[in-house]
Amino acid sequence: MTEAAVHIVVQPRLDSLVTELHSESQRLRTDYAGTVWIGDRAAPDSGLAGPEYTHRTVDEQLFLPDTHWYDVDALDDVEIQVTGGLLQVAPTARRTQGLVGALAEPAVDFFEHPDGDTGVGICLHVRGEIWSNLGMSYRVTVLTRREALLRVGESAADLADVDEVD
DSSP: OOSSOEEEEEOOOEEEEEEOTTTOOEEEEEEEEEEEEESSOOOTTTOOOOOOOOOEEEEEEEEOTTOOEEOGGGOTTOEEEEEEEEEEEOBOTTSSBOOOEEEOOOEEEEEEOTTSOSSEEEEEEEEEEESSOEEEEEEEEEEEOGGGEEEOOOOGGGOOOEEEEO
16 A cells, blocks of 8 residues: 555557567567656646655555456466656755655566456556655566457547546
8 A cells, every 4th residue: 555646647558469589470569658656746847746755655556547458368478578767756945856765676467357357457566665756657568469368458548647546
């Protein structure tokens, strides 16, 4: 559980068919990307979030709002990459960058649909100890057999930014 509001803003999801180099078999490649804001969201004109300095524990499993839904039995050969990068550190009253704390390396896993529908979707696990509001960009790449895809997720254009936890 996180002691701060968590907001997800997704970028357009990229889906493509790729050919493996050695086997020449086709696989579905899906790239998910976006920003997770922890605490205040950044102001659109300056990119800065408020200077709220409070120790908070971050431990969230966040369903990606645009996740595809996969057949868990067809994920035996799935390959996943995940990266995250710190975007913003809140300013201090003296207009310097403030104390951040730390976020651990992001992780990804598949979880059952929260409403009980069939299939599993992608969750981004963000954890750490922070002192200020911050943003983290993420990119998740999933490579799997085409038949693993049960349902296509919503597009970024259909999604407003999502408040996961308040």
